[in-house]
Amino acid sequence: MEFIQEVIANNLAKMRKERGLSLDNVSELTGVSKSMLAQIENGKSNPTVTTLWKIANGLQVSFSAFLKEVDKPQIEKINRNELSPVIDDDGNYLVYSIFPFHPEKKFEIFTVELKPRFRHIAEKHTGEEYVLMQRGTLTLDIQGEKFELNPDEMIKFNANTEHIYINSTEELVRFYIIIFYPE
Template identity: 40%
Template sequence: MKQIHEVVAQNLAAYRAKQHMSLDKVSKLTGVSKTMLSQIEKAESNPTITVLWKISSGLRIPLSALTSEVETKVDHIRREYLTPIDTGNEAITIYPYFPFDTKRGFELFVMEFDGKATFLSEGHYQQSEEYILVNEGELQLLIDREWHVIREGEAIRFQSDAAHTYKNATNTRLSLTVTVFYQEKND
């Protein structure tokens, strides 16, 4: 969950170190001021795409060499860093365990509904597929004007391009594990 400009900072600094280049050298090569380069490396600046392009182009490396995060072997998502998404509805909480990442092309989150809560998803504007596991409670799902009832321990899979509605008709808590796959990959 590193900020993109921090990723750039890290990548640029690492590259420059590896090549044993000074800020001055990179500045000459890319036409970007020494000051800016220094600030970018310290993540104190949010470079414009034009500046990033000048850097990648001047150094003859792909843009993605600056923007793509170096993969760690393991990613342990700790409770304390999991900040719920604001859905605008008190009764519904979403925990983004693995938010959408372009490299993987999917996202994985947990949705929790209080009793009698309803949530409308507008649809994803992409070829996308949604996989839902019901951890606890009972889910009613409206897809294409048809209601489906998925009980605790069950699961459902559907094309989620179009709008669909989640409903907890019971008075007890409903908890779902949701995975959404999108089409386009790479970065």
């Protein structure tokens, strides 16, 4: 089992048991099948970004709550190349959790890679989303309104609306996402 699968499996099982929920209960809350939840908890399935968002929304937790390791040091230097991504859309959308959610800080930070000529339809979720461009040109469709972002450009929006990340170019697009959870 890959390290990231193990972390996700342990965190999902811990959340479910702490709340006294059965797999059936979690399935009803999230819209994810009981068998898929069992496979994730047993480390037999590496969930997609979309599946993790469904579980996070249903359990009302942050996305990175599933990616959080325990007992991290207070000073943390991170190299993105050493992180394992959560992969969605057949490897065309990769999410690296840089700084997972912490309830006292109320935010989480990711770096995302979107492959050439690909679009990712994001799940609606709570919080404000901040997108900071690093590489390439990203088109962000927020409820039908399109915004083109280039390196060193940023945008902020409420994430509880439909939003689609689009890479219309032949280059890899890389950007950071900060999600702030006001309450």
